[in-house]
Amino acid sequence: MFDVEKIRLDFPILAKEIFGNPLVYLDNAATSQKPRQVIDALVDYYENFNANVHRGVHTLSMEATDKYEDAREKVSSFINSESSDSVIWTRNASESLNLVAYSWGENNINEGDEILLTPMEHHSNLVPWQELARRKNADIKFIPMLENGTLDMDRVDDLITEKTALVSAVHMSNALGTINPVRELGVKAHRMGAKILVDGAQSVPHMPTDVQELNCDFLVFSGHKMLGPTGIGALYVKKEILESMEPFLTGGEMVLEVSYEEASWADLPMKFEAGTPNIADSIGLGSAVDYLNVLGMENVREHEKDLTTYALNRFKNADLEGLDLFGPDDPNIRGGVFSFNTPDVHPHDLGTFLDRIGIAVRTGHHCAMPLVRSLGVAATARASFYLYNTKKEVDILVDGVTEALRYFRDGPN
Numbered sequence: 001m002f003d004v005e006k007i008r009l010d011f012p013i014l015a016k017e018i019f020g021n022p023l024v025y026l027d028n029a030a031t032s033q034k035p036r037q038v039i040d041a042l043v044d045y046y047e048n049f050n051a052n053v054h055r056g057v058h059t060l061s062m063e064a065t066d067k068y069e070d071a072r073e074k075v076s077s078f079i080n081s082e083s084s085d086s087v088i089w090t091r092n093a094s095e096s097l098n099l100v101a102y103s104w105g106e107n108n109i110n111e112g113d114e115i116l117l118t119p120m121e122h123h124s125n126l127v128p129w130q131e132l133a134r135r136k137n138a139d140i141k142f143i144p145m146l147e148n149g150t151l152d153m154d155r156v157d158d159l160i161t162e163k164t165a166l167v168s169a170v171h172m173s174n175a176l177g178t179i180n181p182v183r184e185l186g187v188k189a190h191r192m193g194a195k196i197l198v199d200g201a202q203s204v205p206h207m208p209t210d211v212q213e214l215n216c217d218f219l220v221f222s223g224h225k226m227l228g229p230t231g232i233g234a235l236y237v238k239k240e241i242l243e244s245m246e247p248f249l250t251g252g253e254m255v256l257e258v259s260y261e262e263a264s265w266a267d268l269p270m271k272f273e274a275g276t277p278n279i280a281d282s283i284g285l286g287s288a289v290d291y292l293n294v295l296g297m298e299n300v301r302e303h304e305k306d307l308t309t310y311a312l313n314r315f316k317n318a319d320l321e322g323l324d325l326f327g328p329d330d331p332n333i334r335g336g337v338f339s340f341n342t343p344d345v346h347p348h349d350l351g352t353f354l355d356r357i358g359i360a361v362r363t364g365h366h367c368a369m370p371l372v373r374s375l376g377v378a379a380t381a382r383a384s385f386y387l388y389n390t391k392k393e394v395d396i397l398v399d400g401v402t403e404a405l406r407y408f409r410d411g412p413n
């Protein structure tokens, strides 16, 4: 049973007031809040078994190593990876993408090759490929997008050719909420001998993820958007590809033998983890995964789908003076991300007004500047939901936006 009111009690910050109003936290696409269980796991690590991993024969170090590797196992099972050796710890999705662009891209993208992206990529899944393409004289192409914010899948067969080396696509857009058919993109990529990377930064926290079912070659995501701490993320790579990849960073921990002249590399996954890792936060992410597993990711998705359906109706039926809501209107292919533009009120003013009544939304280009520009606006306001949000909070949001528009039109009461 998915009991939101009970879940909310696990999140200390949700009891906070902002300017005397209950916090309505709707900036989950930027980062999620953390439950007590995750906060406790961090404190427990520092209070009870803080030590470096993989190095010591002493009790604390062995305990820290066990918990740290146990967290990797949890993350690996969470995405149904065939092996935890395929899961590399990184700082975040951005670092995971850079790791792929350097370690795999440098040796597998050549002059004249093509990298196929979608127009709705976060800068983190765009800029590393722009840089790689520049270094290699390769080309970047984009799958066109339809009016409703979904990909024009009819064009994909023409765009994936023998020149395509990589298709890299966001699973759920952080700006539009669109859920892209990444499995289908993968089938088409593989048919032409290309690899598929899935940016799961917004999907892994919100829906079940099965890398074997998706049959993706690479999956990237961040811990902080899925109830975990900041500073920890993960990269999944199919084992046979990972085995063929060169290290990204070199130094301590990732080596097997070192002489004054040269070095050989440790086995997976440590080959890709130079230096002392982020021990506490990986353990914190393991605890976040435990929390999500107890709720069940199917239930998380159902709850958010329900909220999305409700919010789509509320936005449609409210008196919102020409408000433009971006993204698909079918909750089956959309997550709980609501980006909108109000013609007469700048998103920053709207965001500031909403903050005064306790509502936290994001305003700006959401690190998807080319996409937001293609929508014909400089910025949008964005409300994004997570498992602890309620229909009542959707009401507060829609009423707040209505009130803001009235305020900027007529002035204070």
Ligand SMILES: Cc1ncc(COP(=O)(O)O)c(C=O)c1O
Pocket: 029, 030, 092, 093, 094, 095, 122, 124, 125, 170, 172, 173, 174, 199, 201, 202, 222, 367
């Ligand atoms: C779709 C998507 N990809 C990648 C990222 C980058 O995540 P991080 O900033 O944690 O590296 C984000 C963050 O907002 C995102 O929404």
